[in-house]
Amino acid sequence: MAKHPRDRFDEVPADLHRVGAHRAEARRGRGWVVFAWCALAVGVLVGAGVVYLGVANDSFQFVSPTSDETAEAGSGTPSDGASDGAGDDATDDTAAPTTPAETVAPADPASVDPDVTTITVLNGTTTSGLAGRASLALAETGWTVAGQGNADGTVATTVVYYADEADEGVALGVARDLGTTTVELSDAFPDSSVTAVLGADYTP
Incomplete structure (x- = not known):
């Protein structure tokens, strides 16, 4: 084994009993954070898979909630005002026409x-x-x-x-x-x- 000349790094105080490198103590709770993120990712993937399968099999139908109400409103009975108007028209049609007064012409x-x-x-x-x-x-x-x-x-x-x-x-x-x-x-x-x-x- 080759020998190298001593330098300042070889001069370690005799009262220093440090051996190897010291690392900071790991933080508590990091394992739960990783677990939560993994669970969330799994839930998103499962939900996306369910939606995809439902759409592929026509299990989901996207229908406007107001479509039925609109259809019912369109096929409803006419309002009282419309009925009254129709009755008035019928009455006017059956009324006797007014004969205009004859205009007298100047005599010759x-x-x-x-x-x-x-x-x-x-x-x-x-x-x-x-x-x-x-x-x-x-x-x-x-x-x-x-x-x-x-x-x-x-x-x-x-x-x-x-x-x-x-x-x-x-x-x-x-x-x-x-x-x-x-x-x-x-x-x-x-x-x-x-x-x-x-x-x-x-x-x-």
Whole structure:
């Protein structure tokens, strides 16, 4: 065996009785930690295996818990409001239709018998001779004016009055040719079938 020269590592104090290396004391409980991790790993593997086998054999079915409720709601009976609405529609369908009121058209002067239907023109303004000029204008359009004169007072709007409902068309025709649209059923002028009272708005 080869001999080496002595160095500082060979100079060990005589009172040092150390032999070999000293290690720290092992911690307690480390074995339980390792065991717990092993048990957890085994549990995860077993659970994964069970799920895999169940899916492979169609043992698990993933169904939404609200699917049945939705189907029941869709196939349910209609609400009271819907029923009432249907009843109202049925009632409306069976109701008798309303007949609109007939619109009376202005009469044509040629269709009016002046011996039966008389026309009078009254001046309801302060303009002298206005009734005569209006009567002339009506005559030019084919109307026969039986009389003319002055109204009891002045008015702002020209109105054609008719004493009988049968003469409404004549009143509308006279009003049209006088440039107005206002006609009124009235018994204020019983001596004439149709009476036109000229107002301040009338322009010959």
